[in-house]
Amino acid sequence: MKERSSSAGPQMTRQEFLKRMLGAGALVGGSALLGTRLWDRSVRVPGFEKTAGISLPGFQMDPSSVLPELVVARGADHGALIASAVGGLGGMSRFVKPGEAVLIKPNVAFDRPAALGTTTHPDALRAVAHLVWEAGASRIFIADNPINSPQGCFLKSGLTAVASEMNLEIIYPEEHTFSSLSMEGDVLREWPMFYEPFRRADKVIGLAPCKDHNLCSASMSMKNWYGMLGGRRNQFHQHIHRIISDFALMVKPTLVILDGMRILQSNGPTGGRLSDVKVLNTVIAGTDMVAVDACGYEQLLGRDLSQLTYVHLAQKRGLGRADWRNLRVKEVTA
């Protein structure tokens, strides 16, 4: 019949037929497959999730039974003082092996000039970096997560200039440089950590100024690690001593240097007047930051050690020695 063939129109080719079947089949199959692959039937309670964060490796050296654990160096030349303090511990080559990447952690918390004593002094950084280069390090990083804007803090403290002069790489706290840290602290359990600098380093050196602090009495080498954390740090003040003692659990540095050339002795931790700063011409270096801080609290700030709760907490928890006089202490003059 004519109408049958005409109403059917031109016949579809076998190829076209297969193409369409395949297209539709692929779409149905693909969406079913993708749908079931992505299917999420789980229920969670937002905020209750247990996230397995990173844990920070230790950077400490094997203990020595003969070398000093704490060196107190006195003298007028900043560079020479730091060199002799580290020298007293056995020299930088004890801590840094050729080819290693080293993180130096200064305290750059505030957008202030170095003279005000609120940040690590550029001369101190230069001296430490010099020693680390001499020991044969391959790279040196400096990093901090300041209270004020990072670029401003590094620039105005004078550390940006030292970084370019000494070929140090500044790692700024950017979003991707943070990871969630998991630890069994008294207070710190899960917390965003400025982890990237640690990830890239083989050795970690803390280089802190010695400062008065309004809440915890003193900010020294333990408190310095505050700058390697992110998140809501303004909550730390609710348990400040327990938090600072947690830092001794969190970070096991290779070496810490507490710079007491010029100390901020009042209106800390921000200071603001030169009259808050006192010249002491002393540098303390050590492998046990609890002991370094205990020593610094007495020898630099001249305060009653029994008042510094966090070092006692740390000692109680076996994280260091607050009774620094019972260690092998060496005093040097440069």
Place this chain on the structure above:
Amino acid sequence: MSPSDPDVLGISKMPKKKLRRFHMFDGRITQLRILSQTFFLLLFLFLVVVTDLRYLKGYPVSLFLELDPLVSVATALSTSTVYRGLILSLWVIIPTVLLGRVFCNWVCPFGTLHQLTAALPGGKNKTERIEANRFYSRQHLKYFLLAGLLVMAALGSLQIGLLDPISLLHRSMNTAGVAGVDAVAPGTVNLSPHVYTATWLIGGLFLFLLALNRFYPRFFCRVLCPLGALLGLFSRFSLFRIHRDPQRCIDCDLCLQKCQGACDPHTFLRQSECFVCFECIEACPYDALHFKFMPGSESENEEAPVPGRRAVMAGLLGLAGFSLLRGVGTTKRRGWRQRIRPPGSLAEAEFLQRCLKCDQCLRVCPTNVLQPAGLEAGLEGMWTPVLDMERGYCELNCTLCGQVCPTGAIQPISLDAKTGRGDFAEQGPVRLGTAFYDRGRCLPWAMDTPCVVCEEVCPVSPKAIYTREKTVTRRDGSKITLKRPYVDPSLCIGCGICQNSCPVEDQAAVRVSPIGETRSKERQLMLRAEEGGSIEAVGTPEPEMYEEYGDDHQG
């Protein structure tokens, strides 16, 4: 053969029945379709009505949202997952690939409302209808909208709910519709009348979209609907299609009279626009149109609905839209003071990846505390649920909002999790925020007057609100002992019943803000330390350092 001489072959004299090649439905198909549309519209309205504590007995009240492929595709883009019930959208995707956009004219309740409004008496005459039902290039707009909205979803801002027909209809019903019924027939859909802040805007937009049908039939469906666009893309692969036999067609254009999709069945069919309403087949006097399995494509217009370059443009617009929304800035920090989210809500960034603004949670909330946000959740959070403690409070033993949420923006948490019992005793309870006293407005604090309604209604045990007694001398010299209220932030769950019951009604003397909400790690107030810890064993003569841990330390 020319249109002016239509019957040169005498086709019209042939008995029609004999000419039909597709007998299956035999002219009753559009009636069957109307039956289907009626059923789904009534089902939708039924589900809206039963989304109430009194009737809610396991009805899948978010079924339509779960069937909606735009919801599953967009949330898959924003979260890389297909949440629970959303897998059901395969039941729409698969028929679309087989049969075309049957959803649009057989199922979609919003589509049915548009068709109804357009068909109401007093509309266009036959000639006007034929003209109105031709394809117009403005119908491409929906594909741009779809592309832009999907780009935004992939970037993490789910905005499809603004235009997705099911979300839009639910939102309109849940806020405007229900509030309207409450106003005229209290007690029917809600026990006590519910009031919503954005009723006028949401309801006005709904009525406006319906009214447009009087000027251009199914304007929303043809021009705006991003779900229609998505299904249109799927339907390009469909195996069954309308096919026009050019040898029978006399170009009378009668098929356009009731054509719903404006897909040009009278000439080269635009498959992605076709709603499979079968009106053209029924209207054709010469039996030139059939619904066939894999007809040849000689009578189709296969032009892509969004040519590549324009799709890129649409994507860029989506990108710009995203940065504009985020640029408004309220998402991350500012303005979050009033952004208290329902219990079980995900952290804000994840929440915005999932919330459709369908406002199902608002509908089911028994206290009316949930409100469609204005700008307090940022421009991108408009109409997402926030708690307004002046209107209600979060009922302690209630997790209904999470149960009806189709996308998991609010997780269906258990009562144990919410209240911190059983397995959740250690982590719980779920906190929405923290209450703070405004002592200048509080009667015992500022007016020497006893009150503490807040303490009475505080639902947790031990109570988060406690009092300290204070005897004061009043202005007239008499003495009074007052109970002055305080909040224990470690116990407060931010339910807001204190704020809601406060007699200082215009601006309560105790108010909840979202600080301390469980869902956000960034918005904690109290830093929780391990119980006991190691502090009490430390010897030091500085008792004030340890005040927070009690006196149990050595001097």
